[in-house]
Amino acid sequence: MSAEKVLVVEDERAQRDALTQYLGRAGYAVTAVATGEAALERLAAEKWAVLLTDLRLPGADGLAVVRQARERDDELGVLLMTAYASVESAIEALRIGAHDYLLKPLILEEVARKVRRLVEHRALVGENARLRRALQQPADGHDLVAVSPAMSAVADWVRRAAATRATVLLTGETGTGKEVVARAIHQKGPDADQPFLAVNLAALPETMVESELFGHERGAFTGAERRREGLLRAAGAGTVFLDEVAELPSSAQAKLLRALESHEVQPLGSDATATFEARVVAATNRDLALESQAGRFREDLYYRLNVLRIRLPPLRERPEDIPGLVTSLLARHGSRPGARIPAVSPEALRALCRHPWRGNVRELSNVLERATILADDGRIDLDQLPDDVRESAAPRLSLPEAVDRFERSHIALVLRLCDGNRERAAEELGISAATLYRRLERLGLKGRDRNGTV
Numbered sequence: 001m002s003a004e005k006v007l008v009v010e011d012e013r014a015q016r017d018a019l020t021q022y023l024g025r026a027g028y029a030v031t032a033v034a035t036g037e038a039a040l041e042r043l044a045a046e047k048w049a050v051l052l053t054d055l056r057l058p059g060a061d062g063l064a065v066v067r068q069a070r071e072r073d074d075e076l077g078v079l080l081m082t083a084y085a086s087v088e089s090a091i092e093a094l095r096i097g098a099h100d101y102l103l104k105p106l107i108l109e110e111v112a113r114k115v116r117r118l119v120e121h122r123a124l125v126g127e128n129a130r131l132r133r134a135l136q137q138p139a140d141g142h143d144l145v146a147v148s149p150a151m152s153a154v155a156d157w158v159r160r161a162a163a164t165r166a167t168v169l170l171t172g173e174t175g176t177g178k179e180v181v182a183r184a185i186h187q188k189g190p191d192a193d194q195p196f197l198a199v200n201l202a203a204l205p206e207t208m209v210e211s212e213l214f215g216h217e218r219g220a221f222t223g224a225e226r227r228r229e230g231l232l233r234a235a236g237a238g239t240v241f242l243d244e245v246a247e248l249p250s251s252a253q254a255k256l257l258r259a260l261e262s263h264e265v266q267p268l269g270s271d272a273t274a275t276f277e278a279r280v281v282a283a284t285n286r287d288l289a290l291e292s293q294a295g296r297f298r299e300d301l302y303y304r305l306n307v308l309r310i311r312l313p314p315l316r317e318r319p320e321d322i323p324g325l326v327t328s329l330l331a332r333h334g335s336r337p338g339a340r341i342p343a344v345s346p347e348a349l350r351a352l353c354r355h356p357w358r359g360n361v362r363e364l365s366n367v368l369e370r371a372t373i374l375a376d377d378g379r380i381d382l383d384q385l386p387d388d389v390r391e392s393a394a395p396r397l398s399l400p401e402a403v404d405r406f407e408r409s410h411i412a413l414v415l416r417l418c419d420g421n422r423e424r425a426a427e428e429l430g431i432s433a434a435t436l437y438r439r440l441e442r443l444g445l446k447g448r449d450r451n452g453t454v
């Protein structure tokens with residue numbers, strides 16, 4: 001196979017040379033140019049696998065290059081380089097089609113890793129598009145946003161898991177994306193045209209769990225008027241998604257273990273067994289190891305499910321994913337009839353990136369849906385965000401800054417209570433008058449009015 005072609009656009013000479021050399025050694029055919037115009041010329045002249053461009057460029061800027069490049073070739077992988085200070089433009093770039101961005105100063109290994117991922121991704125996109133055309137069916141579900149290293153690792157595991165039929169266990173807090181990942185594993189696999197059947201075991205009455213999973217014969221129990229195949233068989237060679245698997249009643253746990261080991265089920269009310277092919281993906285937000293130690297979950301079933309485990313990190317551990325998620329979720333909400341996709345102000349985005357998101361991606365999604373409705377002028381600003389999220393935009397203070405701030409307001413309060421009498425205030429504060437004077441000076445409270453009001 002000939003080397004994949006990478007176009008590097010970077011105005012700084014040393015940086016450009018370093019990238020050319022490093023990526024060249026990594027096996028790519030690298031061409032480097034220094035201006036936006038030169039980049040546009042090269043993009044028009046030939047086909048490239050990956051475009052790696054600086055955001056600030058002389059002539060046409062990085063955003064214009066990205067936009068034109070993506071318009072011309074929708075399979076091109078686009079990677080943007082930017083200084084931390086201009087992360088908002090990086091987000092704009094993601095919106096218009098860049099796949100990922102790198103923060104400067106660059107770490108060359110990371111550059112090579114991201115380039116490689118885009119090359120692989122491009123091969124996959126091409127393949128998926130061909131498969132989809134062949135199947136004549138639209139891609140449903142949503143793409144997995146995975147920008148952070150932690151989520152890139154998840155995406156790698158998804159790809160690996162998709163290639164096998166091993167049982168997969170997905171763990172992670174509520175709203176972290178376990179179901180999206182389960183669907184992605186199904187969709188990226190060779191049997192994506194087969195059914196994906198999901199069941200929420202927490203929502204199902206205990207008496208129905210077994211018949212739902214393993215099926216029943218007609219008349220197997222009161223009310224069983226018709227025979228039921230059960231999800232494991234109904235899914236064919238597809239996937240059965242067992243959500244909230246920790247809630248599985250203990251008799252069903254034993255039966256599920258047997259089913260997974262033998263690939264056979266025994267429908268309720270039947271003497272015969274029937275084979276099934278489906279692959280099982282299970283999810284839980286509990287710690288199954290703990291549950292099994294506590295005797296609430298069969299240990300042998302836990303080991304059987306745990307063949308391949310993928311842990312979804314909480315959103316607060318991966319704020320790098322937030323800009324991409326915002327873009328993807330807004331596009332989703334905006335695609336509903338009557339809605340249009342709003343722009344997000346830099347302040348609002350900063351708040352979204354800083355918020356701790358206890359409800360993870362689901363909470364982010366709900367906040368954006370509400371903000372979309374409130375954004376009459378097509379723009380989401382701080383005003384359209386809930387109070388607790390908006391407060392996250394406040395700059396974080398260092399400990400000395402926070403201490404100063406507290407000290408200042410406490411001293412001001414005591415001074416006010418003492419009618420501005422500094423001797424009395426010092427006594428009340430438990431420090432000497434001299435110390436109080438020094439503090440007032442340091443905190444910039446000196447020279448205020450007699451009442452010590454700040």
Ligand SMILES: Nc1ncnc2c1ncn2[C@@H]1O[C@H](COP(=O)(O)OP(=O)(O)OP(=O)(O)O)[C@@H](O)[C@H]1O
Pocket residue numbers: 142143144145146172173174175176177178179180181284285325328361362365
């Ligand atoms: N990486 C991601 N990329 C795009 N969308 C995501 C991602 N992660 C989560 N979402 C979206 O966030 C919402 C919640 O995800 P999901 O339902 O998969 O969470 P979950 O882990 O199954 O939560 P629970 O434990 O509460 O069932 C969904 O709308 C999903 O599409």
Ligand SMILES: [Mg+2]
Pocket residue numbers: 178179243
């Ligand atoms: Mg779920």
